[in-house]
Amino acid sequence: MNDSKRWLTAETRPEDEKHAPATLRNRDAIVAVLADVLPGNGTVLEVASGTGEHAVYFGEKFPHLTFQPSDPDPDCCRSIASWTKRAEVDNLLPPLQLNALARDWNVDSPAAILCINMIHIAPWEAAIGLFNHAAKLLEPGALFYLYGPYFRDEVEPAQGNLEFERSLKSRNLQWGIRDVADMDKLAAKTDFERESLIEMPANNISLVYRKA
Incomplete structure (x- = not known):
């Protein structure tokens, strides 16, 4: 699908289809990282897919993989479905x-899990739930990738x-930018090891974890 067809204006976009401007700004930087860490085959589960724009772009860039988008919000799921329908x-x-707060996920074990820009707009319990679910689903060595803003003790x-x-x-006292140290502690508790930390544009970070 060419860009003129995909990125419709607000007036011409289908009613269910949401657009997140940040997606256009960060998608290529994320793809550059994912190209080095994604598996060679299998299904990649994206948690908190939001509008669905990342999933569509990743599907185009990594045709050898199958992408399973997801979101807790029914409106977002409708947006994902709309983007998916239009994507070639x-x-x-x-x-x-x-x-992430649910006790069980009715989903097959994926080859990798991605979660972009969720941790800071959810309670800490959602991060705990996400790691717990990932620990149950992923095989040893599998990728668990997080992207978003994070604080680091050693960096101003x-x-x-x-x-x-x-x-x-100001919007929700349970939200907030998390510390990488806290993410690593949570990872250790759920049998993950951080493989790398990659600084990204606009003060964001990629955290690459692997199931131990």
């Missing part, structure tokens, strides 16, 4: 309604992230 890719599955936080943190807290 055949390696996207229908969206699943998965919630960017002013933009401090302002973003205040904005998040």
